[in-house]
Amino acid sequence: MELKTRVLFVLFSSASFLSLLLPTTASPPVSAVFALGDSTLDSGNNNRLPFTLFKSDHRPYGRDLPNHVPTERFSNGKLSTDxxxxKLGLKDLLPAYRDRRLTDRDLLTGVSFASGGSGLDDLTLAVSKATSLSRQLEDFDEALRRMRRTVGEKNCSEIVNNAVFVISVGTNDMVFNLYDVPVTRRKIEFSPSGYQDFLLKRLGSFIQNLHKRGARRFQVAGLPPIGCLPMQLTIGSIFNGLRRVCVEQQNKDSQAYNTNLQGLIQRLQASLPGSRLAYFDTYNPILDMFNNPSKYGFVQTHAGCCGTGMVELGPMCGKLSLTCPDPSKFLFWDAMHPSQAAYKVLADISEKTVLPHLTA
Incomplete structure (x- = not known):
């Protein structure tokens, strides 16, 4: 072997060996977090809606936030996106897009477009008067225009491409249209599985529309164990000898929906170029917290901290309502929404199981 050839061979071999030792190029860090969906992600947008049934702009909501002031978060404190x-080092709290104090610079690291009471079904919105997902998409379009004016087209595109889009929606659709109203149009039109297919088709279209706008990283939450939410325990007890136990059929429906959602995510992953989609399991963690409270430091999982904890939420959980002395011991803050302590558990799980997939 000629000297020149031997030298090239050694250099090539050394480079190949070093490439095995050196880490591969990682994906760019998360630039921002954009949240879309319902009350589990709403950090104050419903403050700007005059007719919605779902408001939490009053005490005791927000009692455990740093300034102890209600911000329209449906919790005693922070949400999972906060x-x-x-954790990502972007900001302390994820602000609401419709907050008048929001600046164009705030948009660059993320914002929530979510609305308490929102859903995938127009009939859900007819009841709740919340901001629809299509309107949330319009708000995102407006935010993009503001971001382009601030940092330019190229930088805006890079921010959106490297952002995580958190989506949580569907619970209100199931509760309003299948469970808590004796007769609804959707009950007549659909079986539970048919209605879930209807919802998931709309969710798929929504994600595709976000992808068209540059979104590439998605965390899509499944349904919680709806039958174990305090409000559902209360309503279910009417037909169960006043026993406050989980409504099993509602939980089975949630599990079926989540299985189909995972299938949808796999299909979208295959069809959306450059995308990374991750299913976020809320069902099993919340059910585990419900069934094994001491494991998480909870003492009460069947009722919320506010009032009796059985029916109070929104305006019924008001400034005159008695609250538990320590919400961190409660899985739920009101009759439908997790406490800050529960949201912290969910955020920790997301950090360990979802974010690595989106950022690898």
Whole structure:
């Protein structure tokens, strides 16, 4: 072997060996978090809606936030997305898009477009008067225009491409249209499985529309164990000898929906170029917290901290309502929404199981 050839061979071999030792190029860090969906992600957008049934702009909501002021978060404190942006080093709290104090610079690291009471079904919105997902998409379009004016087209595109889009929606659709109203149009039109297919088709279209706008990283939450939410325990007890136990059929429906959602995510992953989609399991963690409270430091999982904890939420959980002395011991803050402590558990799970997939 000629000297020149031997030298090239050694250099090539050394480079190949070093490439095995050196880490591969990682994906760009998360630039921002954009949240879309319902009350589990709403950090104050419903404050700007005059007719919605779902408001939490009053005490005791927000009692455990740093300034102890209600911000329209449906919790005693932070939501999972607040913990997420803090862990990512983006900001302390994820602000609401419709907050008048929001600046164009705030948009660059993320914002929530979510609305308490929102859903995938127009009939859900007819009841709740919340902001629809299509309107949330319009708000996102407006935010993109503001971001382009601030940092330019190229930088805006890079921010959106490297952002995580958190989506949580569907619970209100099931509760309003299948469970808590004796007769609804959807009950006549659909079987539970048929209605779920209807919802998932709309969710798929929504994700595709976000992808067209540059979104590439998605965390899509499944349904919680709806039958174990305090409000559902209360309503279910009417038909169950006043025993406050989980409504099993509602939980089975949630599980079936989540299985189909995972199938949808796999199909979208294959069809959307450059995308990374991750299913976020809320069902099993919340059910585990419900069934094994001491494991998480909880003492009460069947009722919320506010009032009796059985029916109070929104305006019924008001400034005159008695609250438990320590919400961190409660899985639920009101009759439908997790406490800050529960949201912290969910955020920790997301950090360990979802974000690595989106950022690898």
């Amino acid at each position: 913990f997420m942006v803090s």
